[in-house]
Amino acid sequence: MDTFDWTSIPGALPIxxxxxxxxxxxxxxxxxxxxxxxxxxxxxxxxxxRPLAWLAAAYVNLFRAVPLVMVILWFYLIVPTLLQRWxxxxxxxxxxxxxxxxxxxxxxxxxxxxxxxxxVQSVPKGQVDAAFALxxxxxxxxxxxxxxxxxxxxxxxxxxxxxxxxxDTSLVYVIGLADFFGAAYKVGDRDGRLVELLLFxxxxxxxxxxxxxxxxxxxxxxxxx
Amino acid sequence: xxxxxxxxxxxxxxxxxxLTDCGTHVNAGEVVVVCGPSGSGKSTLIRCVNGLEAxxxxxxxxxxxxxxxxxxxxxxxRAQVGMVFQNFELFPHMSVTDNLTIAQVKVLGRSTxxxxxRGLTMLDRVGLKAQATKFPGALSGGQQQRVAIARAxxxxxxxxxxxxxxxxxxxxxxxxxxxxxxxxxxxxxxMMCVTHEMGFARKVADRVIFMDHGRIVEDxxxxxxxxxxxxxxxxxxxxxxxxx
Numbered sequence: 001m002d003t004f005d006w007t008s009i010p011g012a013l014p015i016x017x018x019x020x021x022x023x024x025x026x027x028x029x030x031x032x033x034x035x036x037x038x039x040x041x042x043x044x045x046x047x048x049x050r051p052l053a054w055l056a057a058a059y060v061n062l063f064r065a066v067p068l069v070m071v072i073l074w075f076y077l078i079v080p081t082l083l084q085r086w087x088x089x090x091x092x093x094x095x096x097x098x099x100x101x102x103x104x105x106x107x108x109x110x111x112x113x114x115x116x117x118x119x120v121q122s123v124p125k126g127q128v129d130a131a132f133a134l135x136x137x138x139x140x141x142x143x144x145x146x147x148x149x150x151x152x153x154x155x156x157x158x159x160x161x162x163x164x165x166x167x168d169t170s171l172v173y174v175i176g177l178a179d180f181f182g183a184a185y186k187v188g189d190r191d192g193r194l195v196e197l198l199l200f201x202x203x204x205x206x207x208x209x210x211x212x213x214x215x216x217x218x219x220x221x222x223x224x225x
Numbered sequence: 226x227x228x229x230x231x232x233x234x235x236x237x238x239x240x241x242x243x244l245t246d247c248g249t250h251v252n253a254g255e256v257v258v259v260c261g262p263s264g265s266g267k268s269t270l271i272r273c274v275n276g277l278e279a280x281x282x283x284x285x286x287x288x289x290x291x292x293x294x295x296x297x298x299x300x301x302x303r304a305q306v307g308m309v310f311q312n313f314e315l316f317p318h319m320s321v322t323d324n325l326t327i328a329q330v331k332v333l334g335r336s337t338x339x340x341x342x343r344g345l346t347m348l349d350r351v352g353l354k355a356q357a358t359k360f361p362g363a364l365s366g367g368q369q370q371r372v373a374i375a376r377a378x379x380x381x382x383x384x385x386x387x388x389x390x391x392x393x394x395x396x397x398x399x400x401x402x403x404x405x406x407x408x409x410x411x412x413x414x415x416m417m418c419v420t421h422e423m424g425f426a427r428k429v430a431d432r433v434i435f436m437d438h439g440r441i442v443e444d445x446x447x448x449x450x451x452x453x454x455x456x457x458x459x460x461x462x463x464x465x466x467x468x469x
Contacts, residue, residue: 124312124314126310126312127314129272129277129308129310129314130308130310130314130315130316130373131316131328132300133275133306133307133308133310134303134304134327134328134376134377134380135300135301135302135303135304135305135332135333135380136300136328136331136332137300140331144316144331145316148318149316149317149318152318
């Protein structure tokens with residue numbers, strides 16, 4: 001049995017760093033858009049407006065019932081055409097990144113929407129009454145009273161979801177995008193050291209994710225007291 | 226003229242009727258206490274006055290504005306009506322100062338300085354000026370309720386609604402809240418108070434309303450109510466509540 005040979009890793013670090021950058025970029029974008037769009041979806045779902053609530057529910061249920069890999073592929077096939085038709089963007093290598101960003105953002109929104117919905121419902125009804133009684137209209141009540149408390153309550157869940165998202169970005173390999181996992185795979189394939197590179201990549205994912213989840217636990221403890 | 230006019234009000238939760246044909250009024254400067262056994266609809270009634278609960282029948286007019294009119298801006302009306310809740314409902318993510326000023330600034334459009342000055346005056350009035358920078362969670366129940374009263378007063382309301390303001394308090398804290406309410410009443414504030422505190426009613430109420438099973442069964446001046454309540458149910462309630 002061959003012994004492990006780690007020598008190709010130091011030289012591959014710049015490529016791996018580029019890959020990590022893409023991973024982080026997708027994670028950050030999907031988180032940001034996911035939380036914003038997810039908030040809109042959650043509020044729509046909680047609104048008394050039936051058609052609006054139905055549409056939001058349909059969106060959430062659709063994305064939650066479809067594998068992420070398929071969503072990434074769909075958007076890879078659809079987004080370039082749409083961009084060309086509407087914005088006149090030329091078909092370039094950047095398209096893969098854009099379609100991945102769109103896919104992740106829209107997919108994660110569905111999950112964030114459910115977390116945020118639960119967070120909003122965790123705020124006691126009396127808080128809404130008090131804000132209303134002070135003359136605050138519904139949007140102001142949400143912005144100043146309900147959402148700040150909701151986000152505080154659901155912070156651990158939001159961060160946990162971000163950790164899952166960080167791992168899931170590796171799925172962009174299906175559209176040939178070199179994220180951290182994709183970069184490790186490429187280097188390993190090139191140098192014939194696939195096992196070492198994937199072990200290394202796995203260790204990096206583990207350290208980052210486990211470290212982050214420890215931080216979340218710490219945070220949870222701090223807020224629960 | 227009546228500050229609060231309640232006419233033939235009925236309300237249902239699904240098939241269950243919580244209010245049946247309730248009618249009463251609160252004149253400007255008057256203090257009206259609403260009492261009755263739990264589940265009698267008294268909290269529901271007071272929550273209807275500023276539209277926190279919708280009614281299916283009847284009419285409620287506050288300071289000449291009918292609540293159900295399509296042209297009525299409910300938020301604007303609520304900004305003029307102070308309300309104090311059983312569970313205080315201070316905003317836990319804001320300091321006492323922010324609790325006092327946020328609606329003044331965001332709803333009434335006052336400047337931050339003006340709102341702060343007004344808020345601190347009211348905080349001083351309920352005897353809690355020293356707690357301005359604290360968060361609600363660091364205060365006792367009685368203190369929280371006094372801040373809640375100050376928050377409502379800082380809006381310069383034309384009348385105040387109290388929904389069982391002392392029911393969630395430990396016994397030793399009831400009086401500090403009642404003292405503030407008594408002071409407010411003697412200064413001429415128009416008040417509608419849902420409460421079981423009969424001592425408070427005796428001291429400052431002009432009228433007492435007794436509710437049972439969603440109906441107003443007694444609406445009398447304080448002396449008549451405590452002297453000779455006409456409704457049998459009210460007599461029974463009084464004898465139970467005044468036993469100790």
